[in-house]
Amino acid sequence: MTDTLNVPGGDVPGGDVPGGDVPAVDVPAVNVHGVSRIFAAGKGPGVTALDDVSLDVAPGEFVSLIGPSGCGKSTLLRLIADLDVPTSGSIEVFGKPARQARIDQDYGIAFQQAGLLPWRTVAGNIELPLELHGVGKAARRGRAAELIALVGLSDFAAHYPDQLSGGMQQRVAIARALAESPSLLLMDEPFGALDEMTRERMQNELVRICAETQAAVVFVTHSIPEAVFLSNRVVVLEPRPGRIRSIVGVGLGDMSGRGEDLREDEGFFRSLSEVRDLLHGDPDSSGTGLPTGVVPKTGARGVETR
Ligand SMILES: Nc1ncnc2c1ncn2[C@@H]1O[C@H](COP(=O)(O)OP(=O)(O)O)[C@@H](O)[C@H]1O
Numbered sequence: 267m268t269d270t271l272n273v274p275g276g277d278v279p280g281g282d283v284p285g286g287d288v289p290a291v292d293v294p295a296v297n298v299h300g301v302s303r304i305f306a307a308g309k310g311p312g313v314t315a316l317d318d319v320s321l322d323v324a325p326g327e328f329v330s331l332i333g334p335s336g337c338g339k340s341t342l343l344r345l346i347a348d349l350d351v352p353t354s355g356s357i358e359v360f361g362k363p364a365r366q367a368r369i370d371q372d373y374g375i376a377f378q379q380a381g382l383l384p385w386r387t388v389a390g391n392i393e394l395p396l397e398l399h400g401v402g403k404a405a406r407r408g409r410a411a412e413l414i415a416l417v418g419l420s421d422f423a424a425h426y427p428d429q430l431s432g433g434m435q436q437r438v439a440i441a442r443a444l445a446e447s448p449s450l451l452l453m454d455e456p457f458g459a460l461d462e463m464t465r466e467r468m469q470n471e472l473v474r475i476c477a478e479t480q481a482a483v484v485f486v487t488h489s490i491p492e493a494v495f496l497s498n499r500v501v502v503l504e505p506r507p508g509r510i511r512s513i514v515g516v517g518l519g520d521m522s523g524r525g526e527d528l529r530e531d532e533g534f535f536r537s538l539s540e541v542r543d544l545l546h547g548d549p550d551s552s553g554t555g556l557p558t559g560v561v562p563k564t565g566a567r568g569v570e571t572r
């Protein structure tokens with residue numbers, strides 16, 4: 267499994283990115299610089315979904331975006347994936363414009379909707395990206411079988427999407443996103459449809475996959491424990507206009523050391539309350555309502571403010 271989970275283009279940590287033309291050293295996986303996105307709203311002033319957002323994600327780093335509904339989480343993820351373009355500002359993925367990264371398939375995506383092809387089996391859906399990139403049949407089959415086992419669907423490889431529950435469909439979508447061992451995963455509430463136990467299991471698997479592949483992840487979630495368990499940093503967003511309120515550094519160590527025990531860890535609970543305080547805090551308590559003014563109630567340990 268280790269072999270095929272390695273990042274294409276180099277199995278050395280911090281080695282070349284897929285495509286091999288840009289060295290990963292010092293090049294962030296994602297660089298969002300001064301990005302705003304304003305949606306037109308008839309004759310009105312428009313909706314500012316994001317306002318001057320800047321964020322770097324390091325190679326191999328796991329960053330979660332959390333915040334109330336409508337604060338621009340999905341918009342930001344879609345911009346990184348080049349499924350939408352910023353009104354102003356710039357986005358680079360591994361040092362390339364987002365468009366080029368999309369063309370080069372530098373990332374895998376798993377969104378809220380599984381988006382599976384109904385006429386393909388579970389295995390067929392997972393094999394699709396590999397097929398599109400000319401991977402041979404035997405290698406495709408092997409890789410798909412491995413991923414199907416990973417997401418716990420070994421008995422369902424030959425099933426079609428409409429024979430699966432919503433949660434199972436989502437697990438297929440996650441396996442598909444992982445098919446090419448991308449150096450970056452973009453995930454928008456991918457576990458939102460899963461029951462709590464499956465969800466925690468998927469979180470454990472994702473941590474393990476990240477440790478093995480060294481993939482960077484930008485992960486949208488509504489769940490504070492999920493964000494803290496998975497992340498190196500949690501980006502707390504606020505709505506209207508969508509801005510970064512604060513970034514919480516989660517000091518829970520390497521992905522490789524994160525297991526079930528962590529959910530009982532004192533540091534885990536400390537980070538939970540830091541994020542919770544930021545989310546539920548009064549955005550105007552700083553006097554400015556701006557991210558720079560926010561001071562977490564639990565002290566500054568492990569917390570950056572912007
Ligand atoms: N295609 C669109 N057209 C108009 N408004 C949009 C569009 N997409 C998102 N918005 C608006 O942008 C804001 C942020 O949306 P979104 O990124 O989906 O939030 P979140 O994912 O955090 O819930 C919301 O006010 C939403 O209504």
Ligand SMILES: [Mg+2]
Pocket residue numbers: 339340341
């Ligand atoms: Mg959303």
